Amino acid sequence: MEPMTQTFESTQSVAVLGGGPGGYEAALAAAQQGADVTLIERVGVGGSAVLTDVVPSKSLIATSDAAVAISEASDLGVQFYAKDAKGKPLKPEIAINLAAVNKRLMALAGQQSEDMRSTLMEAGVRILSGHGRLEGPNAVVVSTSVGGTDFDRVEADTLVVAVGASPRELPTAKPDGERILTWTQLYDMKALPEHLIVVGSGVTGAEFASAYMNLGAKVTLVSSRDQVLPGEDEDAAKVLEQVFKRGGMQVLSKSRADTVERKGDGVLVTLSDGRTVEGSHCLMAVGSIPNTHDIGLEEAGVELNESGHIRVNRVARTSVSNIYAVGDCTNFFPLASVASMQGRTAVFHALGDIVIPLELRKITANIFTAPEIATVGFSEKDVRDGEADGIVYKLPLAANPRAKMMGIKDGFVKLIARKGSGTVIGGVIVAPKASELIYPIAVAVERRLTVDQVSRVFAAYPSLSGSITDATRAMHHDFVAP
Known part of the structure; x- marks a missing residue:
């Protein structure tokens, strides 16, 4: 009598390139489905969304909300007073220790990244730190050392690309990390800017303009369109612009910034009509570009659009059947919540689970202004x-x-x-x-x-x-x- 033998279907392998919200969810969902999962991330689990974007920026906004709550408490009958040497009441001013605020923000971001890393490791995900590049449709080569001298090669049945995006930089307004800043560089400031000029009135520009105004900084918002938040609900944009102006913000509508220059301890913004605006700092919030350059996508047959975003369908599949892409590097919808949902959807589709294709009309979006x-x-x-x-x-x-x-x-x-x-x-x-x-x-x-x-x-x-x-x-x- 021949011995009984059992055959098992081979475990599906998944490699995820990028550990932001989309890559994290893809890796976690794949591990929960029993797949052999490897996550490649160069800056830390959570990606820029956790380390330099969503988590610190929304934490900053929470701080500004607290400042507003304190400053407006007197309207509710709550009054703050201190006493001088003679016992007379003094109305104290609200002081913002920006260095302490930023230290807290970055600590929160770091802790969130570590929590996410621990969750992945507990689920059995292998994490590689380094820069990944596709080598055909079934492999990622990972540079795991500074200078790219040490490499690791990860082969997988399914690849998920979740490399995110970076702040767009203009050649006439190059960030220097000190006075001309992208939104990832704001957290190095030790003191509240005396006068922050925000170039760009989209979601990012409006959120930071709102936050720094409520923290007590003088803010000028340069908007190339006739309203803040172009493309958003007109009534909502009007309310926000009224709040901005009531709070002392100068909103320059239909004004395009041609150049931003460093001038000693300040900046000079020159508008297309010749007007100039001087301030202590300038935040460039003029959009983002996908991190899709030179990571082997074209060589693997993945189709990109003119802006460099990866073309995906409603289940996050690219033009290559076993390669999926999620998050801000795609042409779908640039939100962290959408990236997360895309990550789960992609893995479910790849591994044969039930999938409901994403619908743009059902996506909830929020702008964290006040x-x-x-x-x-x-x-x-x-x-x-x-x-x-x-x-x-x-x-x-x-x-x-x-x-x-x-x-x-x-x-x-x-x-x-x-x-x-x-x-x-x-x-x-x-x-x-x-x-x-x-x-x-x-x-x-x-x-x-x-x-x-x-x-x-x-x-x-x-x-x-x-x-x-x-x-x-x-x-x-x-x-x-x-």
């Missing part, structure tokens, strides 16, 4: 342009009882529902912590709930989320059959 701006689904502009057959309703946040209690004056809830059915297809929230408030609207968009269905959900009273149910109840009459 107030925050959160969006999901179709916009009011889409309705105006005929891309969506919808009805728009806007409810000012000042009408909300909890907002009154908290002293909130700026913001609104805007809902967009499809004509006829009343299905929620989009929404905008401008409010403190809009990033939290948008979630029920995102669920409604994802699950195709109607305004009547959302209105029947109990919201705590009083609460800011009550504005969502108030808006849906107000829209009821638009969908009642005649």
Whole structure:
């Protein structure tokens, strides 16, 4: 009698190039699926998103929110006083120790990176530190030493490229790391800038302009468009611009910066119309470029677009069947949350698990200004342009009882529902912590709930989320059959 033999299917191998949010999630999901996983990362697990971008920047914004809360507490009847030598009350000023703030930010970023690394290692992921380059569609060569003298070669059935993006630099405004800065270089500053000039009024520029204004710096925002946050909801952009101007920020609309020069202990920004702006520091927030150059993508057959972004489909697959790409290096949608979802989706698709292709219209985005701006689904502009057959309703946040209690004056809830059915297809929230408030609207968009269905959900009273149910109840009459 012949001995019984058992045969096992060979374990799938996955190599992930880049350890940011997308690469991290891809590696973790693959390990949880039982794959043999190797992650290659050159700066540390978490990538630039954790170490120099999302984590430190949002931590800085949290600090600025605290400063605003303290400065506006007197509006709520809370007053801060110190006493002089004679016992007379003095109103103290808020002081920002930027060196201490930045030290805390970078410590938080480092700790988050270490936590992520530990999670991967516990899941069985092999982590290689070094610069990776594709060698065909099934291998990555990793330079594991300074100067590239030591190499490791990783072969895998599936490759996931998650190399991210870097701040775009202009030849007429070269960052020096001291006075002319990218957003990755801000955390070396030891003191609050006397006058920060922010070039670029997109999401990054608006967030940092808001944060430093609320920390007490003089801020000038140079915007090449007619509104801050071009492409975002117009009503939201107007609210934010009003808040900026009320806070003392100078907003230069329709103004393009031609050059930025170092002038001693300051900077000189020259605009295209000949005007100049002088300040102590300049932040260049003019977009980003994908880190896809010279990593072997073209040689492996991966298709890029003109900007160097990797072309992917809705399951993050590239033009090469076993190579996937996720995050800011792709042409999909540059958000950390999207990168994470792409990473999981890519691995599920590669390893044969159930996959739901990503839909751009269901992505929730947030801008961490003060107030925050959160969006999901179709916009009011889409309705105006005929891309969506919808009805728009806007409810000012000042009408909300909890907002009154908290002293909130700026913001609104805007809902967009499809004509006829009343299905929620989009929404905008401008409010403190809009990033939290948008979630029920995102669920409604994802699950195709109607305004009547959302209105029947109990919201705590009083609460800011009550504005969502108030808006849906107000829209009821638009969908009642005649």
